[in-house]
Amino acid sequence: MPCLTGSARPRASVMRAARESYRPVVSSPHVKSAAVAAALSALDEGRTPDRSVYRGAVRALLTALAERAPGRSVEVRVPPYGAVQCVPGPRHTRGTPPNVVETDPETWLRIATGRLDWGEAVTEGRVRVSGIRADLSAYLPL
Template identity: 80%
Template sequence: MSSPHIKSAAVTAALTALDEGRRPDRPVLREAVRTLLAALAERAPGRSVEVRVPPYGAIQCLPGPRHTRGTPPNVVEMAPEVWLALAAGRLEWDAAITEGRVQVSGTRADLSGHLPLELG
């Protein structure tokens, strides 16, 4: 997938800041997170898993049973920096889980087949 919106300046700026050991500016980080969440939702459409990257965004993705009320049974949650690293291929899914950097619940809460996203 090489969707044009993944090539956003915010994604590039956020990854550059992280590479340099800096925390990206809040608006840049927010836009980068939301851009990459939208790309995941586009790449893996569906409503069976909720991916949360507080405080910036959450999406539903992956085909399967749709969740409509209450706490979803399949949830993936992580910090913004972890999401950027996973989406960019700088962190492997299994390592993130093993290190406790990603919290998952439910039998469908596995994004390994959909990451990393192609950043152009």
């Protein structure tokens, strides 16, 4: 039987959404920079950072790259934590993009913060690149 107009109560989530944002507080720049610092500190000590710290640091630096090089012609992947599209130029719409940069989280943190040179990382095979626009040396370190 259909509900009569005005007799349905609003859902709690709708009421909550009117009062506060659904986004967690961890999106502030301070928390992001703290995650990067904590992850680098752990790596310097020879430890693997906690998964949540690693994720926050990788995503913060990927976001910074996307802001520094806005566009959609290159996809930068740091599995399993994130990927962004950046660099001005023609964008791809379906399938595997023609310009891809992929690396592991530790290498990404070191490259993005200037602790490892882009060219050195590519030469050593720590970063896999494909496509003519996949050179990020003009945008790194962040």
